[in-house]
Amino acid sequence: xxxxxxxxxxxxxxxxxxxxxxxxxxxxxxxxxxxxxxxxxxxxxxxxxxxxxxxxxxxxxxxxxxxxxxxxxxxxxxxxxxxxxxxxxxxxxxxxxxxxxxxxxxxxxxxxxxxxxxxxxxxxxxxxxxxxxxxxxxxxxxxxxxxxxxxxxxxxxxxxxxxxxxxxxxxxxxxxxxxxxxxxxxxxxxxxxxxxxxxxxxxxxxxxxxxxxxxxxxxxxxxxxxxxxxxxxxxxxxxxxx
Numbered sequence: 001x002x003x004x005x006x007x008x009x010x011x012x013x014x015x016x017x018x019x020x021x022x023x024x025x026x027x028x029x030x031x032x033x034x035x036x037x038x039x040x041x042x043x044x045x046x047x048x049x050x051x052x053x054x055x056x057x058x059x060x061x062x063x064x065x066x067x068x069x070x071x072x073x074x075x076x077x078x079x080x081x082x083x084x085x086x087x088x089x090x091x092x093x094x095x096x097x098x099x100x101x102x103x104x105x106x107x108x109x110x111x112x113x114x115x116x117x118x119x120x121x122x123x124x125x126x127x128x129x130x131x132x133x134x135x136x137x138x139x140x141x142x143x144x145x146x147x148x149x150x151x152x153x154x155x156x157x158x159x160x161x162x163x164x165x166x167x168x169x170x171x172x173x174x175x176x177x178x179x180x181x182x183x184x185x186x187x188x189x190x191x192x193x194x195x196x197x198x199x200x201x202x203x204x205x206x207x208x209x210x211x212x213x214x215x216x217x218x219x220x221x222x223x224x225x226x227x228x229x230x231x232x233x234x235x236x237x238x239x240x241x242x
Contacts, residue, residue, distance in 0.1 A: 011152020089124020
């Protein structure tokens with residue numbers, strides 16, 4: 001499996017080797033996890049194969065991995081045979097910026113596009129669970145001076161796509177700024193807390209209010225109804241005690 005993915009058809013799995021044939025290990029693992037029966041593979045398994053299998057078909061250097069036998073077929077595409085449409089997926093939070101400034105390289109040294117929409121969505125889900133898919137008009141991009149290089153079958157690389165050469169969903173509107181909570185300082189009344197009631201000091205002026213309750217009311221603190229009633233009961237004698 002590793003010999004095929006790394007040495008024969010990395011493009012089939014959406015992998016793009018660099019000039020020396022290395023792909024990032026984390027990209028390889030993401031691609032393998034998408035294949036049925038290979039979701040368990042992690043870095044320790046790759047290291048185990050490298051150390052235990054004589055003549056391992058790959059080598060690891062820092063964060064990259066490549067096949068020892070890189071006998072990949074030539075799948076270059078001329079400019080005359082470019083597809084009419086290409087697809088790219090980006091992070092949803094980056095879409096407003098991309099919509100205004102165009103497509104630029106992000107996690108890869110080049111802008112990665114796919115001729116197949118399904119493959120583009122597969123690549124997009126590796127960077128965002130809900131990516132935004134863009135449709136690139138190849139003719140418009142070529143007229144704007146964009147140069148496309150192929151990386152295997154159905155994958156194309158470029159340095160930049162102008163904003164008027166691709167289409168996407170409507171840009172989401174910005175959310176209105178959140179209104180701050182009302183506070184006594186800005187002249188708004190404090191919301192009533194559960195299990196409490198606001199004490200109207202002026203209304204209660206005719207009755208005796210303990211100083212502690214006045215201070216709590218002025219500070220906007222919670223006032224226990226039961227405690228207030230008990231204090232009032234202690235101050236007022238029932239008629240049968242008179």
